Amino acid sequence: MSKLIGIEQLIASSAVTGEEPGVRASSRLKSRIYSRLVQEQAAGGPLLSLSETKASGRPLCVFEELVRIAPVGESAKRRNYCRVCHARIAGEHLERAPIYWAHCPYVRFQNR
Amino acid sequence: MTPEPRSSSASSAQRDQALVEAVRRKDRKATAEFVRLYADAVFAYVRARVRPNEADADDLAQEVFLAAYQHMDGYRGESSLRAWILGIARHKVEDYYRARVHVSELEDAGVIVAGDLQLDAALDEHRTRERAMAVLDRLPESDRVLLKWRYWDGKRTAQIAAALGRTDKAVERMLARAREHFRRHWLERQP
Numbered sequence: 001m002s003k004l005i006g007i008e009q010l011i012a013s014s015a016v017t018g019e020e021p022g023v024r025a026s027s028r029l030k031s032r033i034y035s036r037l038v039q040e041q042a043a044g045g046p047l048l049s050l051s052e053t054k055a056s057g058r059p060l061c062v063f064e065e066l067v068r069i070a071p072v073g074e075s076a077k078r079r080n081y082c083r084v085c086h087a088r089i090a091g092e093h094l095e096r097a098p099i100y101w102a103h104c105p106y107v108r109f110q111n112r
Numbered sequence: 113m114t115p116e117p118r119s120s121s122a123s124s125a126q127r128d129q130a131l132v133e134a135v136r137r138k139d140r141k142a143t144a145e146f147v148r149l150y151a152d153a154v155f156a157y158v159r160a161r162v163r164p165n166e167a168d169a170d171d172l173a174q175e176v177f178l179a180a181y182q183h184m185d186g187y188r189g190e191s192s193l194r195a196w197i198l199g200i201a202r203h204k205v206e207d208y209y210r211a212r213v214h215v216s217e218l219e220d221a222g223v224i225v226a227g228d229l230q231l232d233a234a235l236d237e238h239r240t241r242e243r244a245m246a247v248l249d250r251l252p253e254s255d256r257v258l259l260k261w262r263y264w265d266g267k268r269t270a271q272i273a274a275a276l277g278r279t280d281k282a283v284e285r286m287l288a289r290a291r292e293h294f295r296r297h298w299l300e301r302q303p
Contacts, residue, residue, distance in 0.1 A: 013241060018157065033173065037181055
């Protein structure tokens with residue numbers, strides 16, 4: 001048995017009206033998006049300092065914490081240290097990257 | 113659908129606003145949270161519309177976030193942050209469509225009328241849908257994009273014509289040809 005259907009109705013019935021269900025961005029993509037956004041932010045002037053970031057309730061990774069407590073000026077604490085970190089490289093290039101530092105954004109992006 | 117309790121939606125709005133303000137202050141952790149919260153939704157939205165071009169989905173998702181950051185001072189909290197960024201995704205997808213409809217192919221002679229299809233009644237909705245998507249994936253890019261633009265995103269012919277800088281009639285001809293291509297590919301895949 002068969003039924004007649006208009007082409008338009010058939011195409012419309014296949015529509016994904018919102019988001020494709022069950023689809024997730026790869027951890028590499030999330031990492032690259034984040035890196036690009038922070039690069040864009042830094043291009044327009046210094047980032048919020050690590051001291052202020054922590055004071056606003058957002059914890060830092062161990063490397064950022066070292067910079068925060070180091071006897072350096074606040075301007076040093078406004079730089080993007082992820083730029084020189086292995087976690088960023090691993091996160092941008094590997095799914096399920098072997099990175100496990102607490103409070104590292106690239107770790108949080110891992111779809112684990 | 114049960115309406116959200118007022119206190120819950122009010123606190124969601126406050127969270128969205130607080131996150132936007134933190135990203136605008138260049139709080140790197142807030143920026144990471146912004147990506148973590150919305151990357152899946154943005155990617156899933158654009159991927160459905162650009163498939164089978166997977167690499168384009170990645171690029172487009174990144175463009176959406178960049179545009180969101182650049183226009184963040186325009187977020188007024190009138191909608192949720194999720195709805196707002198998906199609105200940006202919708203605009204980026206339209207730009208993508210516009211760039212991929214080959215307007216030079218409009219000048220075909222004659223009008224094509226695509227007939228209806230006989231569907232096997234035993235084919236359930238899910239399989240019909242999967243098959244329709246597979247057929248769309250196989251179409252020339254210009255046809256595929258046009259059909260999604262019209263039948264997925266619900267744009268009227270006049271709206272598509274305005275976006276392409278063409279007449280309604282020209283777009284109608286393109287749509288008719290795209291539907292006919294769909295029909296032929298559908299029949300080729302008959303089990």
